[in-house]
Amino acid sequence: MHARAARRVLPGFPLALGYTLVYLSLIVLIPLGAVFLKTATLSGEQFWAMVSAPRVMASYRISFGLSLLAALINAVFGLIFAWVLVRYRFPGKRIVDALVDLPFALPTAVAGIALTAIYSGNGWLGQWLEPLGLKVAFTPLGILVALTFIGLPFVVRTVQPVLEDLDTELEEAAASLGADRWQTFWRVVLPVLTPALLTGFALAFARAVGEYGSVIFIAGNVPMVSEITPLLIITKLEQYDYAGATAIAVVMLVASFALLFLINGLQAWTSRRHGSI
Amino acid sequence: MAASIATRWTAHSQRFEASAATREPAWVKGVLIAVALSFFSLFLLLPLVTVFAEALRKGWAVYLAALVEPDALFAIYLTLLVTAIAVPLNLIFGVTAAWTIAKFDFRGKQLLTTLIDLPFSVSPVIVGLMYVLIFGAQGWFGPWLMEHGVRIVFAVPGLVLATVFVTFPFVARELIPLMQAQGKEEEEAAVVLGASGWRIFWHVTLPNIKWGLIYGVVLCNARAMGEFGAVSVVSGHIRGQTNTLPLHVEILYNEYQFAAAFAVASLLALLALLTLVVKSWVEWRGR
Numbered sequence: 001m002h003a004r005a006a007r008r009v010l011p012g013f014p015l016a017l018g019y020t021l022v023y024l025s026l027i028v029l030i031p032l033g034a035v036f037l038k039t040a041t042l043s044g045e046q047f048w049a050m051v052s053a054p055r056v057m058a059s060y061r062i063s064f065g066l067s068l069l070a071a072l073i074n075a076v077f078g079l080i081f082a083w084v085l086v087r088y089r090f091p092g093k094r095i096v097d098a099l100v101d102l103p104f105a106l107p108t109a110v111a112g113i114a115l116t117a118i119y120s121g122n123g124w125l126g127q128w129l130e131p132l133g134l135k136v137a138f139t140p141l142g143i144l145v146a147l148t149f150i151g152l153p154f155v156v157r158t159v160q161p162v163l164e165d166l167d168t169e170l171e172e173a174a175a176s177l178g179a180d181r182w183q184t185f186w187r188v189v190l191p192v193l194t195p196a197l198l199t200g201f202a203l204a205f206a207r208a209v210g211e212y213g214s215v216i217f218i219a220g221n222v223p224m225v226s227e228i229t230p231l232l233i234i235t236k237l238e239q240y241d242y243a244g245a246t247a248i249a250v251v252m253l254v255a256s257f258a259l260l261f262l263i264n265g266l267q268a269w270t271s272r273r274h275g276s277i
Numbered sequence: 278m279a280a281s282i283a284t285r286w287t288a289h290s291q292r293f294e295a296s297a298a299t300r301e302p303a304w305v306k307g308v309l310i311a312v313a314l315s316f317f318s319l320f321l322l323l324p325l326v327t328v329f330a331e332a333l334r335k336g337w338a339v340y341l342a343a344l345v346e347p348d349a350l351f352a353i354y355l356t357l358l359v360t361a362i363a364v365p366l367n368l369i370f371g372v373t374a375a376w377t378i379a380k381f382d383f384r385g386k387q388l389l390t391t392l393i394d395l396p397f398s399v400s401p402v403i404v405g406l407m408y409v410l411i412f413g414a415q416g417w418f419g420p421w422l423m424e425h426g427v428r429i430v431f432a433v434p435g436l437v438l439a440t441v442f443v444t445f446p447f448v449a450r451e452l453i454p455l456m457q458a459q460g461k462e463e464e465e466a467a468v469v470l471g472a473s474g475w476r477i478f479w480h481v482t483l484p485n486i487k488w489g490l491i492y493g494v495v496l497c498n499a500r501a502m503g504e505f506g507a508v509s510v511v512s513g514h515i516r517g518q519t520n521t522l523p524l525h526v527e528i529l530y531n532e533y534q535f536a537a538a539f540a541v542a543s544l545l546a547l548l549a550l551l552t553l554v555v556k557s558w559v560e561w562r563g564r
Contacts, residue, residue: 008381009465011474016377020389023370027441028395031407034417038410077316084313088306089290096314098557102321104496105549105556107503109523110542113530114324117331117539124327149320168292171299181301210400213505213523217530230402234510237406242415249403256398264391 035253038246050247055223056232060251063229066140067208070147075201078155079193085156086163100157103150108213115146116218138220143228146214151204158200162193162270195270202266206259210252328546331539343529343537344544351517352525352541359433359508359521360501363440367497371448372490376482379456380464390453396445404442405510408435431513436521439507444497451493452486459485488563492556499552503545 039047050056084090085097103111119126119136129136136142166189174184212230220226229252236245293299301309333340343349374393378386396404410416412429422429429435463485467477483490505523512519514528522545529538 020374105552107545109505114327260398
């Protein structure tokens with residue numbers, strides 16, 4: 001330890017580390033621990049019964065299923081979006097580029113009521129879609145729209161820097177060897193983008209699973225049909241069913257932490273491939 | 278999350294458009310741009326325009342009335358108050374954590390970095406639940422707090438705690454990679470020249486991280502003012518007492534006062550636009 005301390009030329013290490021750890025524990029670790037401790041008061045059977053009730057299982061299917069679908073949509077369109085922003089010039093490009101981050105900056109409740117207004121029966125798009133038999137607001141489709149909205153920047157912003165750092169030589173080499181543009185993209189460019197694309201996909205998915213504000217206005221919130229898991233936690237809380245709310249929260253936390261672990265691995269993979277990004 | 282200060286403004290497109298080997302046929306380019314712009318208009322532009330269009334649907338008088346009404350004014354005040362506490366707390370933490378992680382070597386550094394990111398992967402609803410479990414009437418400290426007449430949940434301290442949690446990583450995660458990339462030679466040189474810790478920070482480190490710091494604070498601020506899920510659980514929705522701007526939007530909306538709800542929402546949308554402007558400006562300055 002002495003040798004280590006001697007190498008520290010800069011001042012403030014004990015104080016800075018101490019403050020960081022205390023603040024992190026007080027704000028993040030202890031409160032999160034409280035959730036797990038609370039469930040520890042339940043027996044295994046009670047816990048299982050709470051987290052596998054039919055209404056709860058339906059909410060997992062809705063939350064995780066639609067989040068997966070939204071992340072897939074974002075992976076496809078996010079890639080096209082990033083490609084267009086990096087490769088092409090068109091009028092208004094800077095404004096489009098800046099507005100990609102809108103879902104990060106716009107409060108979720110605002111996004112929620114705006115999307116509902118657009119897709120409800122008398123809304124700008126809803127009035128055209130409903131006569132076609134396509135009901136978006138107050139159905140699972142509405143949840144999908146909201147989750148796609150909030151997930152878009154994750155894919156664009158993870159793929160964009162990798163695409164920018166891509167050497168033109170790689171594609172020129174492929175072209176000189178006789179590959180057409182599609183083959184070059186499919187065999188040369190896409191494999192290079194894969195780690196970043198997967199990272200963006202996972203980030204969008206993770207965000208969508210826990211999302212609440214932008215969804216509840218447009219979802220309709222019908223149990224078994226369009227009730228997301230975070231809303232079910234709130235419903236349980238409002239019924240003073242603390243144990244039930246906490247048990248479901250633990251399931252979500254475990255899923256989120258597994259995703260975080262996966263994302264960290266993916267990010268390490270991305271940066272190993274491309275240097276620091 | 279968002280790419281940190283990158284070289285985004287440089288004209289990459291020219292590099293790729295120069296050679297036939299890195300260029301697509303004109304019709305492919307046209308289709309891709311059309312797809313991207315349609316997606317952009319549908320998912321980003323339309324919601325933004327809708328907020329302002331709905332807010333002004335019943336005219337300026339109704340719009341302004343919704344903003345100067347006492348409950349709305351209180352919501353503005355409360356949002357500013359909560360943000361004014363939460364952002365500086367996380368700013369101090371972010372700088373301290375980044376200093377620790379970027380300038381020193383110690384065991385468990387990678388774990389610490391991951392733990393700092395943890396709040397981003399917790400659903401806002403669960404954040405609220407945590408504080409209810411700890412400080413709520415039936416929570417661990419609930420009875421003790423009640424005896425001493427202290428309210429945390431369904432009161433301002435709960436709103437602050439929830440906001441601090443959800444905005445926890447913003448400044449730190451912006452500064453850590455930036456400070457790591459800068460290394461510590463400049464600071465070490467300052468030590469050799471006899472500068473004190475504070476002087477090194479103010480005169481050497483701070484000028485170097487200025488843009489990253491502003492970037493992190495701007496994002497932190499936007500999330501703090503706009504947070505909905507977490508504060509919704511701990512607020513209790515008491516008008517004129519625990520209603521922040523996003524919660525006020527929800528109440529108005531649920532009472533079918535759509536024009537008023539969108540009027541208040543338009544304030545938050547303006548804040549979001551301002552955030553994006555400052556963010557783009559910082560990216561441009563920091564390149």
